[in-house]
Amino acid sequence: MKKLIFGLLVLALCAGPASANSVGFFVSYYAPADTSAESGLGVDFEWGSKVEFEMRFAVYDGLRTDANPEVYRLSATPIDLGLNYNFGKGQTVTPYVGGGVSYMAFSFDGDPTRTTGQPAGAGVGPEFEIYAQFGLDFEINTNWKASAELVYRTGDTEVESDDLGTPLDQKVSINGPVFNVGLAVQW
Numbered sequence: 001m002k003k004l005i006f007g008l009l010v011l012a013l014c015a016g017p018a019s020a021n022s023v024g025f026f027v028s029y030y031a032p033a034d035t036s037a038e039s040g041l042g043v044d045f046e047w048g049s050k051v052e053f054e055m056r057f058a059v060y061d062g063l064r065t066d067a068n069p070e071v072y073r074l075s076a077t078p079i080d081l082g083l084n085y086n087f088g089k090g091q092t093v094t095p096y097v098g099g100g101v102s103y104m105a106f107s108f109d110g111d112p113t114r115t116t117g118q119p120a121g122a123g124v125g126p127e128f129e130i131y132a133q134f135g136l137d138f139e140i141n142t143n144w145k146a147s148a149e150l151v152y153r154t155g156d157t158e159v160e161s162d163d164l165g166t167p168l169d170q171k172v173s174i175n176g177p178v179f180n181v182g183l184a185v186q187w
Contacts, residue, residue, distance in 0.1 A: 022046045024147065026182025028058050032153075033173040035063035035074060044182070052084045054098065058180075074124065075107045076174070078153070080131060092139050099132040104174065106157060129155030129174065143185055151178040 024044045031037040042058030056079075063074040082100020106124040135149025155174045 021048065021052075022145070022184045022186035024145075024182045024184025026056075026058070026147070026180045028060070029179045030058075030060050030063075030076075030153075030176065031178075032063060032176040035172060035174070038063050042180070042182075044184070046084075046184075050086055050089050052086065052096075052098075054080065054082050054084055054100070056080045073108075074172070077105045078102045078129075079105070082131065082133075084133070084135075086137075090139075094137040094139070095135070096137065097132075097134050099130065102129045102131055102153065102155075103127075104129055104155060104157070124157055124172075127155050127157045127174070129153055131178075135180075143187065145184050145186055147180070147182050147184065149180045151180065152176070153178060 022045070024046075026042050026044065028040045028042055029037065030040060038060040040058045040060040042056055044054060044056030046055075047053045058078055060076045061073075063076055080100055080102045082098050084096045084098030086094050086096045088094055103126060105126045108124045131151050131153045133149050133151040135147055138146040138148075140146060153174060153176060156171055157174060158171050
């Protein structure tokens with residue numbers, strides 16, 4: 001089932017941008033419960049008017065976990081698929097609410113200045129999660145808009161490794177707020 005969903009997600013990522021109503025870029029600040037906070041960059045695509053289908057992804061590199069936080073870090077790439085409901089589309093300021101499902105891909109890296117590379121057998125699996133959001137779109141002109149949004153993510157993942165014979169099996173909560181500010185071109 002996960003392979004089917006992942007395949008559909010890849011297909012949507014490849015085919016989606018060609019038919020989008022808007023394409024945007026954003027900076028993001030993510031503060032999960034069990035890691036350090038991290039800023040990242042992302043891209044989003046939107047289709048629709050009053051009710052919008054949204055697809056976006058962001059990259060957060062350097063989330064430090066409680067397991068030797070000075071040595072190990074997680075890189076997270078959430079790929080979101082969701083719906084937004086716009087209140088008063090076409091106005092100068094348009095509030096919206098929404099939510100959806102995310103496929104969160106992770107990588108787990110060791111700091112090469114502190115270790116000899118990635119810990120033996122280190123791994124962290126991808127996870128599915130849900131999110132909810134509230135935001136504001138600010139229309140600059142007919143082709144450009146800015147946005148600011150608050151997103152809340154829910155989910156857990158597990159970091160597993162065997163570093164120098166010491167097993168590490170840590171559940172990591174990725175629940176937490178995300179703040180996004182972006183700029184989009186629309187047509």
